[in-house]
Amino acid sequence: MSLLDSAVTGAPLERREGLLRGYLPVVLAVLVLGLVPPLAGGSRYLVSVATLLVVLVTYGVAFNVVFGGTGQLLLCIGALAAVAAYTSALLSGELGWPLAITLPLGVALATTGGAALSWLAVRRRLDTIFVGVVTLTASLVVHNLLLGRRELTGGETGLVVQAGSGTALRDPVLGYYAVLALLAVGLAGHRAIQRSALGWAFRAIRDDAEAAALAGIDVARTKVLAAAVASALAGAAGSLYAHVEGFVSPTTFAFATVDVRVIVAVAFGGLGTLLGPVVGGVVVTLLDEVLRPLGQLRLAVYGAVLLVLFLAVPRGAVPAVGWSWHRATARWRGRGTSPAGGR
Amino acid sequence: MAIVLDGSVLGLQLAVLGVGISLVFGLSGVLDLAYGAKVVAAAIVGSLVLAGGGPVLLGVAVTVGLAVVLSLGIDRTVLAPVYRRHGEARVVLSLLVTLAVAFVIDGVLVSRWPHAAFSLAVAGPPVDVLGVRMRGGSLLAAGLGLVALAATFLLLHTTRAGRAIRCVIQDEEGAQLCGIEPARVRTVVVVLSGALAGVVAVAQGLASSVAVADGFDLTILAVVVAVVGGLGRVAGAAVAGVVLGLVHALATATVGASATWVVLLLAAAVTIVLRPEGILGLGGRAPRRHTARWSRRIAGPDRTTDDDAADRAGEGRG
Amino acid sequence: MLEVRDLHAGYGELAVLHGVDLSVGVGEVVALIGANGAGKTTLLRCVAGLHRPSAGALTFDGAPLAARSAAAIARAGLRLVPSDRRLFPQLTVRENLLLGAHPRRVASADLRRVTALFPRLAERWGQRAGTLSGGEQQMVAVGRALVGRPRLLVLDEPTTGLAPPLAAELYAALASLRTETGITVLVAEQQLPRVLAMAERGIVLERGRVRHRGSSTELADDPAVRRAYLGVG
């Protein structure tokens, strides 16, 4: 199995391919993204777009782990990020607690929330769409609470995050590297899962939960664990972003701003693939920026482009590229075979 | 009493929304995230007719007609590749494609007519109903919703076409073996669902108004109602809509407008978690997907088929 | 009545049928015999329009079937009873039967004939099909095909999962149907003695090719067939 195949299918690499090759895609992706600030030539605007991009990709990795990995359609990534971000911002701002305490506290809260939702869904054996709608309602509830509890959250106008001002986080470039570091952790973590026994459990569950259970996999525990990992990552990303930006509002984390974009990015990049969220996130962000001059018509063109992309590569860009690559190299090697499941 | 009446007015509209989206999902596994956008598009074009001095009935006819044409058009073009896939792949691709369609429709509406709104003012003084004074428009809207729901049920349960629809929902291949043409049934259902979207637009216009930005919320409401009703179960969606409408009115009266949505959504989430097979439970006779193709979660009431038994033993499919 | 010429079919890259020829004349009962995986179901699904062959010709009453949908073929009088039955689980026995003649109304004489054939069904009239036992479901499936007044009844392993007495009951019903109406039948079956007792002719499929064909007595006496399918000889 080649490196690229492995990145594409998410299949664990065989041992002999070693640590270095296993994590090479992660390292490459992070290095490329790390080049943005030097190349941006001091443009604050570009760095802030890139920061948002990296945060989006991190959300994407979280969604990819839980949905691509175990098939739980967790439509509350934005809400979980909001829970962590607001917890940390409010505890630090109102009570003056240090970030070193409030950041982990917020992440822990988000993790608990996500795991609880997953546990509920597993207990009640909810089907994909049902999980999606329950978590969607959860995220709308969070959104409405943020809007409604004005005296605490500032409602629609949002909240200036005092904590963290004056620290390195507020320097645009350093802030960018902070969120990038988190993304690196997320990608490496996803890779580690793919390479571990847990990765096999994920694949088995996605393929046939019943067969997985018969093979001795604790389906319920694995699913809740996946949701917890994803929620922690999403919470950390949201919280970090709040402190880098110095400002949060319900819109920052709204379903339409976060979850819809995450789904689009991950679906376009390739669900379940390691680099899918990166590719998808970059494309979605670029599309947004390129279409900006169109003004009001932007959304329509954006939709039309997505429509074409989805219909052209329904399984996602990374697998599509991977398959053409595999086919080309196979022909070159004199074997005109397509990979299993390629049809 | 006022709560019950207000709740029913909203509830009937929610019911129509839920039934419209649920029918199509039940038949083909396509969850139409462009449903709200279609409602809004139909309403805005209707408002243009009215603004141009067209008679009210023409506006209504254009609204419903456009909703039908849009539904059919989308189904025939961009959804065609979706129908070539099966199982969960179809469900997921349909979500993405209809989401993109919703972006396109919303985008066009926002850029062309950012401030348009559709409302059908009904003249005349408020009417007394059971001691409560109701606006004429609200009453008309409720009546319209009721008629649309009743017509849908009559179609499904008394006509041959309705029987064919219920059959295809239960077992597409079995229906083919009986000489039923699934493609034709799909056309009927898509037209019906489009007409219901038109009805929602008109009823909303009567009760209050439809603005350009409402599409997203309408879609979310439709999905929530349909899922609370047990996705694909028409009777369930209708009941769920009315119940949620009543919850909304009750919440407005007791906890105030700001917390209303929270109460409504929590009620929906709790219902789904407690009764994933739908608000009516498994006893109803409403059509639902029973084969193993996508809603493998749904199991039969008494004797189970092998697939169902397997699913119950497992944790449900991801 | 049914002509199959040089039929090739498969699933993706996998070829299952490699040029099958078969014909069924009016009033005949033809048995389709073959080991598991020989391609019987594939062949019958092609005939019913549920699976598209990769090459070859299918004609029913002289008219080609290739362009017709499964539903159109069913309405033309070629009715398949699939091995997984494909009933409407939420509808009652009665409603399932009423659907057999769609879009026509079912003649009450046809319903009476089905209940005469399968008296058990009369007792289960209002029960949901999904809650019937396997054998009862099979009866409903056959009954549903019959009320459509098929000219060619195609059965795919009608006795799968049935206890021997029920299987015997089913074949007895088919035999009496045969004598009453002279219906044409193509039946895939593993239970050789049972099906050869009713069929005039048989066709033995092996790995997607016709291996033997002949009258029922010839097949029953053929040592190769006896060894392979009866476990004797």
Ligand SMILES: Nc1ncnc2c1ncn2[C@@H]1O[C@H](COP(=O)(O)OP(=O)(O)OP(=O)(O)O)[C@@H](O)[C@H]1O
């Ligand atoms: N949907 C499918 N996809 C891929 N291969 C299939 C499919 N259905 C059947 N096959 C393959 O085609 C071959 C013939 O299958 P078929 O069902 O026609 O056999 P059969 O003669 O009916 O067997 P049985 O007696 O077990 O029912 C088998 O090797 C089977 O594995």
Ligand SMILES: [Mg+2]
């Ligand atoms: Mg078979």
